[in-house]
Amino acid sequence: MATEIKYQINGQLMDNTVTKDNTEDVILVPVSIGAADEERIISEMVAEDSGLRRETILHVHELEKRIVKRLLMSGYSVNAGLYYASTSFRGVIENSAWNPQKNSITVNFQMGADLRQAIKNTTVNIIGEKGAAIYIGGVADAATRAQDATATAGRAFTLTGRNLRVAGTAEEVGITLTSESGAMTRITDDLFVVNDPSKVIFIIPATLADGTYRLRLTTQYGGGNRLLKSVRTVEKLIYVGTTPPSTGGGETTGGGSGSDGDQEKNPLG
Numbered sequence: 581m582a583t584e585i586k587y588q589i590n591g592q593l594m595d596n597t598v599t600k601d602n603t604e605d606v607i608l609v610p611v612s613i614g615a616a617d618e619e620r621i622i623s624e625m626v627a628e629d630s631g632l633r634r635e636t637i638l639h640v641h642e643l644e645k646r647i648v649k650r651l652l653m654s655g656y657s658v659n660a661g662l663y664y665a666s667t668s669f670r671g672v673i674e675n676s677a678w679n680p681q682k683n684s685i686t687v688n689f690q691m692g693a694d695l696r697q698a699i700k701n702t703t704v705n706i707i708g709e710k711g712a713a714i715y716i717g718g719v720a721d722a723a724t725r726a727q728d729a730t731a732t733a734g735r736a737f738t739l740t741g742r743n744l745r746v747a748g749t750a751e752e753v754g755i756t757l758t759s760e761s762g763a764m765t766r767i768t769d770d771l772f773v774v775n776d777p778s779k780v781i782f783i784i785p786a787t788l789a790d791g792t793y794r795l796r797l798t799t800q801y802g803g804g805n806r807l808l809k810s811v812r813t814v815e816k817l818i819y820v821g822t823t824p825p826s827t828g829g830g831e832t833t834g835g836g837s838g839s840d841g842d843q844e845k846n847p848l849g
Contacts, residue, residue: 587702594713594742608706609713652687661694670822689825714799714812717741731820734786736773739797743812745777748800750811755782757793757818765793777801790821 590611616624618641625637648665651658657666671683720727722736731737746754755767767782774781780797796815802808817824 584701589702590705590707592707661692663692664690714743714814715741716814716816729818729824731784731818733784733788733820736781737784739780743777743801744780745801746775746799748807750800752798752811756796760792788820793818793820
């Protein structure tokens, strides 16, 4: 039997801001070593020395994506080992007719057996305490009270976490919402309701179209009355007028920065 691959991930201790009265309550934050895009994945596959040329690996990678999309959009459920995916419809059907303006297709993802086994084969190393990081620990939609990153245009949206206060004079400072097409909407000063270190509340622009957006909060706030020389940024996916995909284990796409100007994964999702 082949030896199971072993993995290792580092974590740092951080105060749990949810339990404010318990000064000894801490959480563990994964230490990010960067982001891996498709180019990084292909490069890692080439580095495995499989004997396959980069062009061949890239072709197979693109072929798999094309086949998975075709199967999903034909009504198949796909079990790819790392994930299980299936499609579903949203919206009320009127007059027995599909209306793209009111109806949509979504793809739901759940953790697969391969990934669950990888988790079992992973060792977590605690490498000490983390500095005064910026992160988003929770979100809430004022319209629905949902805390799953859904939001409603024209209504208040709450971010809770640490060192979130939007402050500083750098051009990047502020909150932006970027759609999947790349269109960016900046939250203007008049849309801020609360701007505290542990809580920021702002109004989602009423004209914002439904869809998935990458929320990006950039600040120079460094705790107390201190402003940092460089900016720090935290990001999180939110879903305006729609619902997040099912991942079987919470959202993993959000991000924050633990040191000035550097981004890393959101410790709480």
